[in-house]
Amino acid sequence: MVVTGHTSSEGAPGEGAPGQGTPAERGPGGETARSVSIRDVAAAAGVSYQTVSRVINGHPSVKGSTRDRVLGTIAELGFRPNRAARALAGGTAQSVTVLTSNTTLYGYAAVLEGVEEAARTADFAVGVRVVESAEPDAVRDAVARATEAAGALIVLAFDRAGAAALAAVPDGVHLVATVETPVGEAGAGRPWVWINDREAAVTATRYLLGLGHRTVHHVAIPSSAETGQRLAGWQSALAAADAGIPPAIQAGWDSRSGYQAGRALAADPAVTAVLCGNDDLALGVTRAMIEAGRAVPGDVSIVGFDDTPQSAYFVPALTTVRLDFTELGRAAFALLHERISGRPATVARLDPELIIRESSGPPPTGGA
């Protein structure tokens, strides 16, 4: 298994040969690149190219018959407006770039998927730019780059880096943010879209309490603020039930981090229920519990957040709160498109859903 990039090593590499090549001939199927412009269309339709411009931009003052004719020749010639030229000339760029700190974690990747899908449907190009940290330099650079395309922006402000980037976006650029909390600094003054994590956390915590657990422990994901919404919901549900509020364990996003938190939790016999900030964390916590000889859910119940495609196949299958991040991405784009085009969009209303599977149950008889 090799991956290399030596310059133009021609011919078919054999076993163990460099995994890169640039054969001389070309395969079939190649049409010619680049071509028909607004002027070609104009000539073919017998109008000036300004009129063609009006037609493709849906300008109202164009006679119906000429519009139809132009539209016809556009279809015939397969004309596609050049985005770079449009952007340069000051028209709508028809492009969104997603500014985010991550593209592979489940929630982030799902939002990106939703944005791409919706953008594609609306014929928008989509760009991706990651901002590596909340450091001023990184943020400034990321925003500058993401913004220079002259297109619109969707910033994923679920964490500190994203929130910092959101705050640094200059006025005047079309923007929608996906935020953790609509109020507060993160979303301040910007159009946003969100998922009510707090309410979802309340639901999950209440469910665990309802099973008979005296209290629920929490392993938290990073947040855009001091207190994450999932953590806040967990706390308030506990308070409302007059249950004790154990200190939350601050973790990262991945299973490794959950595993470490789980080892600490497993050492405490009083722990019978753990609400984890996401499913990856829950996987790690579960493994740590099992390694420590604590049965799940016999001795301790574990609940996650997100419902990743794998969660139903974990052993034990994970009880979790399903959050539709893909739809959130679609909603973000819809809102953005609405603000750009002026045409109101309809966005589906999503509700959280607690998916009860095998990792949760009543506390051990001797323990509750």
Place this chain on the structure above:
Amino acid sequence: MVVTGHTSSEGAPGEGAPGQGTPAERGPGGETARSVSIRDVAAAAGVSYQTVSRVINGHPSVKGSTRDRVLGTIAELGFRPNRAARALAGGTAQSVTVLTSNTTLYGYAAVLEGVEEAARTADFAVGVRVVESAEPDAVRDAVARATEAAGALIVLAFDRAGAAALAAVPDGVHLVATVETPVGEAGAGRPWVWINDREAAVTATRYLLGLGHRTVHHVAIPSSAETGQRLAGWQSALAAADAGIPPAIQAGWDSRSGYQAGRALAADPAVTAVLCGNDDLALGVTRAMIEAGRAVPGDVSIVGFDDTPQSAYFVPALTTVRLDFTELGRAAFALLHERISGRPATVARLDPELIIRESSGPPPTGGA
């Protein structure tokens, strides 16, 4: 938990209120958008704007002192060349778009991550365009859109849709493909980068055979060709060892699909070892086995492919072949950059690594 997009519902939404808003005021931190051009730099540096153009493009014929002066004022003024203008004027677009059938599956998302990282470092903008299927219309449209940016292309041709898109890219566009097989139609005539899946499959199969299993079963992921490379490697390793070659089970990419395949396999007592086309599939197969009362690895050994971040935390922890897709993405970009700039790039050589964990072991004593 709500996500909505009603038009400009101002004010702070309370519990259960629409999860979207556009407060009137603006947060702090907003610098002014757009600004300094090549002409501003020229004026400030006391040269013509053409000279500035030469400097930013690394043109050789510029006196050292004037180059330094221009570079200095560029830094001072914070000048950033306008990509749209550059693209329009025929210069290098400094942008890549990743054309792929998927953005969330582990391997795809990891490649995208690697491309983004490398592109960012080289100051390239990155776009994403998904091609939904191998249908001619979908392919034509995807290629047309991905290509219109005038920038370069990286096509992920691991599956049929990706391979079809690759075949449809017209000549003359800068392009690098990540392919399953360097020879054959998929990579034909195009520069490519790959991971030797076949060799990795051989390694994994041999390992299982070495443990004492009479043969190894296979649950295959989709492929860009009739026979996938992982499947081919598995077959050849079996043949080389004179082991029987059971029919492979063709599956999809996800755990659900693996679970279904696993149910079928669990019904056959002769099955003691299963090589799965990826870790998600392995998770599903494992669960099906356990549900059927077959212990893993006591009764059946299971090996995956990829080594996702979760695999080490599965119960049992998954034995798998680690493939560095992120590095593959970086390599794809490096190759592309090399072809665009002419400057040779150095790309790391990657080797597959079999990660032995808990899901594999010798066959049951009575069974082998």
Place this chain on the structure above:
DNA sequence: CTGAAAGCGCTTACAG
């Protein structure tokens, strides 16, 4: 080594 010219493909005002 460094200006002045022309043009990339479009859009926005300005005149009819």
Place this chain on the structure above:
DNA sequence: CTGAAAGCGCTTACAG
């Protein structure tokens, strides 16, 4: 309702 003009910010030849 529909032309002709000017210009978006850059790059590529062409002249010095």
